[in-house]
Amino acid sequence: MSGDAQDAGGFVDVPYAVQGELFVSDDMxxxxxxxxxxxxxxxxxxxxxxxxYWARRKILEPSITPSRGSGxxxxxxxxxxxxxxxxxxxxxxxxxxxxxxxxxxxxSHRSTAQLEHVTIMCDGAHxxxxxxxxxxxxxxxxxxxxxxxxxxxxxxxxEHALEAEDHVDLAYDADDVDRFDRQSD
Numbered sequence: 001m002s003g004d005a006q007d008a009g010g011f012v013d014v015p016y017a018v019q020g021e022l023f024v025s026d027d028m029x030x031x032x033x034x035x036x037x038x039x040x041x042x043x044x045x046x047x048x049x050x051x052x053y054w055a056r057r058k059i060l061e062p063s064i065t066p067s068r069g070s071g072x073x074x075x076x077x078x079x080x081x082x083x084x085x086x087x088x089x090x091x092x093x094x095x096x097x098x099x100x101x102x103x104x105x106x107x108s109h110r111s112t113a114q115l116e117h118v119t120i121m122c123d124g125a126h127x128x129x130x131x132x133x134x135x136x137x138x139x140x141x142x143x144x145x146x147x148x149x150x151x152x153x154x155x156x157x158x159e160h161a162l163e164a165e166d167h168v169d170l171a172y173d174a175d176d177v178d179r180f181d182r183q184s185d
Contacts, residue, residue, distance in 0.1 A: 044084035
């Protein structure tokens, strides 16, 4: 699909590399901040109850620190919050939870950087990634009823909203975050 890094003899498409890096590192896209469930739900526009339900049903679990039982705190990444917001928009458009789950699974296979440039379209049965206006036009010309969500637009809205919210600095690993939580309570 377009939008993916192209592997051409070991070279990586420039938008996904950092100047000065010879090789793309998984750490390059690792989250640097984590957000509590209360922040994630607020910024995504869903209730904490919805967030909890989706996590327990494994529809959208926090990627940094999943729940480990009573008293543990979930920690969501920026990408998680974007996907929560996309889910909210799809539900608001009347999409059923099964198709929302399919869209979440589809987006989970994209990097955070890739999500900034994606619009998803769904015809009720399939989720399509669109990164160019030609792809959007082709799907619209199919004659099928479609709905679209500009993931990139939500990406920027979420980024702006999270700037003013509390976060956990992920310079620590997940075990350190749990220890920090216990010390600060």
